[in-house]
Amino acid sequence: MYNDKKKLNAKDLIITGVFAVLFLMAVMIGGGPFASIPTLTFYFPIGAAVLAGPIFMLYIAKVPKVGALAIIGAVECILGTLTGMHWGLNFGILISSIIASFIAGSKKFENPMFNLIAYIVYSLGPMGTYFVFFFNRESWVSFMLKKGTEQEYIDKMSEVATPLMMITMIVGTIIVATLSGLLGLRLMRKQFIKAGLAA
Amino acid sequence: MITIDPRSKLILIFITVLFSMLIPTGTFTCIWILLITLLGILLGRVRKTLRAAVLFAALWIVSVYVLPQLDGTAHTSLLVWLGLVFKCYPCCMLAGVIIGTTQISEFMAAMAKWNVPREVVIPLAIMFRYFPALKEDWGHIKDAMALRGISFSPLYFFKNPSVVIDALYLPILVTASKTADELSASAITRGIENPTRRTSRLDIKFRLIDGAVVLIFLITIVVAVIGTSSGQLMEKAH
Known part of the structure; x- marks a missing residue:
């Protein structure tokens, strides 16, 4: 047996696989409806943050190692690339999950406050694509057009894209992620630890 | 019935991702779906593949015959939604076939x-x-x-x-x-x-059949790229 405390063993990797599915489902159920409607697309990160809080808390309690979240990010990045998402989204998720793993890892994944902050950082990840949109609109539009996104979709998006929207998106995501993360912490305390799921 | 190497399946996925990135939705999307359907049937996943193909055909018919009848917001949102669906459909359908047929x-x-x-x-x-x-x-x-x-x-x-x-x-x-x-x-x-x-x-190794399948997909994407770019040139010429 490999009982290395720092390195990921096979058990951690399998738990990672199962939780990656849960994360994906949470994003699809919470954020999917927003992403397909152009006027609501900026709320996608908010929707994606609604469900994942408890999953995140349970996951880092089960695999309290720094590399674990990074692997979730990498797997989501690979799947996003395969299904043709914007690179800002994929690498946003990858980078934010790596940062999140270091934030939570700095207190050995035991401090609820730091775990909450880590979850908020993780939720900000999908915004990568919108940052690219705001700071370099020309290249974003040409990239999406080349990929074949409909012109009308982009027009609709540009119509509603104002600095105010950007602020709403960030603040909204932080608020929703905080609530979801708090729910996750509460479930951890009330249910998971009692049920013996997370030591 | 054929079996192909999982690695060639991955290569097929990459080609399909390239296809959705490069080729605008059009006749070639239908051809691509046809290819995937044939592949799925040959790999022994008949019923689900056919179901997915029929669903695609139904959506396509809606986009061709029903969409022009609508106008206003309904038209825009349906057009955008269908555009998104048609973009993702080849990738998702191929992924379904591959996951269903790979141990x-x-x-x-x-x-x-x-x-x-x-x-x-x-x-x-x-x-x-x-x-x-x-x-x-x-x-x-x-x-x-x-x-x-x-x-x-x-x-x-x-x-x-x-x-x-x-x-x-x-x-x-x-x-x-x-x-x-x-x-x-x-x-x-x-x-x-x-x-x-x-x-x-x-x-696990590459066989003749792998080469044949990958080659068919490659030829189709090359033809599609040439077809669309020459089409765009024609438009510019007009």
Whole structure:
């Protein structure tokens, strides 16, 4: 047996696989409806943050190692690339999950406050694509057009894209992620630890 | 019936991603779906592939015949939605065919041949394995809670959110984490932690049929690229 405390063993990797599915489902159920409607697309990160809080808390309690979240990010990045998402989204998720793993890892994944902050950082990840949109609109539009996104979709998006929207998106995501993360912490305390799921 | 190497399946996915990136939705999308349908049938996944193809045909007919009749907001939102669906459809359909026809052990053996690190292969393999299991678990939990009159409809959720969280969301998390423990127990028993190079009884290698399938897809994408770019040139000339 490999009982290395720092390195990921096979058990951690399998738990990672199962939780990656849960994360994906949470994003699809919470954020999917927003992403397909152009006027609501900026709320996608908010929707994606609604469900994942408890999953995140349970996951880092089960695999309290720094590399674990990074692997979730990498797997989501690979799947996003395969299904043709914007690179800002994929690498946003990858980078934010790596940062999140270091934030939570700095207190050995035991401090609820730091775990909450880590979850908020993780939720900000999908915004990568919108940052690219705001700071370099020309290249974003040409990239999406080349990929074949409909012109009308982009027009609709540009119509509603104002600095105010950007602020709403960030603040909204932080608020929703905080609530979801708090729910996750509460479930951890009330249910998971009692049920013996997370030591 | 044919079988092809999992690695050539991955190459096919990459080609399809390239296809959705390069080629605007049009006649070539239909041809591509036809190719995927043929591939799915040849790989022995007949019914589900045909169902997906019929669904695509129905959506296509809607976009060709019904869409021009509409106008205003309904037109825009339907157009955008269909555009998104048509963009993702080839990738998703091919992914469905591939996941449905590839054994996990086959996939792992092929990835070991490519020297992909374990840290990526194991989570991916588990994901493919776990998606159907999650669906099954979800069905069971929903049935059990329907007996108690708890449903997952938005209306019910807004009336009493805490019940929905406790009765539907928690069980999913708990079963998932139990499943993870069981899966890892069974995988470790079968020696997944062995640090030496993975060996396999399966004979994984590229054959003539792999070359043929990949070549057909490659030729189609080249023709599509040439076709669309010359079409654009024609438009510019006019």
